[in-house]
Amino acid sequence: MAEKAEDTGVIAWLVETVKTVFWALVIAGIFRTVLFQPFWIPSGSMKDTLLIGDFLFVNKMAYGYSYASCPSIRIARLGVDIGADDFCGFIEDREERFFGADPERGDIVVFRHPVDGRDFIKRLIGVPGDRIQMQDGLLYINDAPVQVAPVGTFDEVWERQGPLGNTPSCSNGPVGPGSICQKERFIETLPNGVSHAILNVGDRPGDNTGVFTVPEGQFFFMGDNRDNSVDSRFLQANRGVGFVERKDIVGRADRVMFSSAGRSMFAFWTWRSDRFFKALD
Template sequence: MANTELHRARAWWETVKTVAFALLLAGLFRTVLFQPFWIPSGSMKETLLIGDFLFVNKFAYGWSRWSCPMGLCPFEGRLWETLPERGDIVVFHHPISGDDYVKRLIGLPGDQIELRRGQIWLNGTPIPQRPDGDFVETAAPQGPGGHQPRCQNRPVAGGDCRKARSIETLPNGVSYPVLNITDRAFGDTTTSYTVPPGHVFVMGDNRDNSLDSRFEQAQGGVGFVPLENLIGRADRVLFSSAGSSLLAFWTWRGDRFFHALN
């Protein structure tokens, strides 16, 4: 009887150690290497869609306090810092709200940025945009929040929601689609921004549906983002679901599984 109880105690202890080790590995994986991220809004369409699931590469730029959940890493600045590149899709910690955002990096420290009628001027040079038809999606609620897409046209429910698409190309050769819903004075045309040291300038690809560095934090935007607040780079969509529930397998986007991002 005693041997049986001892065997059970040892088996229980081995189970506890195995679970603890697995949790430790999972914590290290999330803290040091990759962090899962769901796309909750349409600010990065068509590059990222509502319901895309991806892992953020946390060692792309080195580690900061925000590499740990709730900013608990016990150091300031960045360890093994690598400066991001223009065109990177970055996930960052919002300086005020504390939420995690995903946008495209447009400006590096020292860059001068201005928008004129929807076109970016970077350090005095216009960034070319080539018209590329329309981005078309269904005019229906999207994701768990049931967000209705904004459209350039006025479709009936279930019809085609259209947005004008252009291909934008940065000086380093990175190209990506940007969408336009409407021509507006606020956001499409701005004053000139100079990115301060230790910060970056970010924008959403769905330009008229993105609160980004064009807007100050008091306006609901993000302003200039401190380099320390960068969590990592988004490189690939692993899974995607267009429905309100992950279990709704008939809404899975099979063509976006392991989809590489530009």
């Protein structure tokens, strides 16, 4: 009898453990799908607003929900590549968003790449009907140049950054490892009054473009690190982003929660405590 009681106790414990794990996964799934999605910054396209190794939660409630609100799971080392369309492809063709609201010019937005489904994070520059153009590195919106003011330089050490080991581009010429890499820094003010920092390295292909007229239901995004950003200035056919449809928007980034300058988040001596809970402009 004692052995049967012990077996029954083990089974009950296993059942309760499975139930606990199940509901924990359900709650985590709801949290990630409906409320917030965790996002690591892997590249320097949004410097110095966002740095490689910043960690934030994307607010999915800000713009409502579409197929892009469903989670994606990508673990390159394990060969796992499950996109939002795999979970919610049955509503991918729906143009309108549930409880939808359009992002505002100047918002920092996470969206699905229109072709390969990867998550991108950029700043919203053009809304439907806008005419967007770059002339000699200066942004024009509806044929008027935006206001820019120089504010010195953004300085960082030239070294491999983050898990991908990316190296920065410098306006002070090629520099060696451990040297200071500089970029010209400006404050750009958009027509609706939103001001943010942008960086300039030098003459690049994206500094002069034709006029992009943003179609209805689509948006135009750019990185703050203008000379190191694959964004809407570049056509999808050339591995760029092009215009982004409303349905591909995931949510808004409002605040950095945690930041690490190292190749791993566990290297606590590389943590940037001054960026913890930092609000984004």
